[in-house]
Each structure stands twice: as structure tokens, then as C-alpha cells.
Amino acid sequence: MTTTITVEGMSCDHCEQTIEEALQGVSGVSNVRADRDSERATIEGTSDNDALVRAVEDAGYDASV
Template sequence: MTTITVEGMSCEHCEQTIEEALRGVSGITDAHADREAERATIEGDPVNAALVQAIEDAGYTAHA
């Protein structure tokens, strides 16, 4: 399991957007975003740079 800090989520829709973006990354089996904790938890065999890029492409700021 990998955890990434995500800034800019303010609602449930933001969480869903992040989760969909992360699930689209090769090697990811599941993702859960938590706006209150400002993080996303990812399951699978991720490459951190790809995760950060997917989150940033969705319009948010991420730190691995």
C-alpha cells in the first residue's frame, strides 16, 4: 500500500475524481481518497511518479 499527500480536495466529487485518476494508472488495483486527511491510499504495484502525474493531471497537487 502506498500513501500520497493530495492538496485541493474539497468535496466527495474531488475524492471520486482522484480515485478514478489513480485507478487509471497501470498496476493499480484500488485507490481511496480522503479529503479530510488530504491523502490518497493506493493498492497495487505503483510507480510514485505516475501516481503524482495522474493526480496533477486531474487538477490537484500531490506529494509522494
């Protein structure tokens, strides 16, 4: 399953990497791609949407499904 979430506050490659690492730590995530230009992260796997948003927020960014 593929889920796309909106992530506000990404401004550089490091931000994208931080988001990707945070999301990869969520149980059930198999692949992540963050894109600062579209302000979105695309997640493949079977993770809970609330857990995805929480991981991004814990990394210091605003997120929504």
C-alpha cells in the same frame, strides 16, 4: 504494496471521486481510497510513485509522495 500520497485541493465528494478515478487509470493500481479530510490517497498495487503523482496533477490537484 500500499502507497500513500498527499493530495492538496480536495474539498468535496466529487473531488475524492475524481482523484480515485485518476489513480485507478494508472497501470498496476488495484484499489484506491481518497480522503479529503486527511488530504491523502491510499493506493494498493504495484504502480510507480511518479505515475501516481502525475495522474493526480493531471486531474488538477497538487500531489506528493
